[in-house]
Amino acid sequence: MHRTGRSSLMLLLTLAGMTLARPSEAALMAATAIDLGSAAAHSAPPLLRRFLVSLISLLGGIAVSVQGWDAIAGQRRVRGLSLVLAGIIIATGGLVLLGLNAHPPTWDWWL
Numbered sequence: 001m002h003r004t005g006r007s008s009l010m011l012l013l014t015l016a017g018m019t020l021a022r023p024s025e026a027a028l029m030a031a032t033a034i035d036l037g038s039a040a041a042h043s044a045p046p047l048l049r050r051f052l053v054s055l056i057s058l059l060g061g062i063a064v065s066v067q068g069w070d071a072i073a074g075q076r077r078v079r080g081l082s083l084v085l086a087g088i089i090i091a092t093g094g095l096v097l098l099g100l101n102a103h104p105p106t107w108d109w110w111l
Helices: 003-015 023-036 047-073 077-102 104-108
Strands: none
Touching (some): 077 104
């Protein structure tokens, strides 16, 4: 196996969770990770941005759900139920996005 193939193999093994690299190859893999834009190259998760997006989606989901309950009270049950479910989905999506801060591969996402 030539040098490039071996480095690629070591990079794949490292990404799979198996660190079998020598110190010289570890430096090469770190440089490759930075070149590839890997999340491992970043130092911190986007806490503020995700907190603001999750807060807005949580408040928006609650507002949509309240509108849904109002529609149910006004005898528009199908519309009301769809608004309540949409509100729950919006609020849950925001909370899931906030929970993704624990996973470094998601730190590159624009959201």
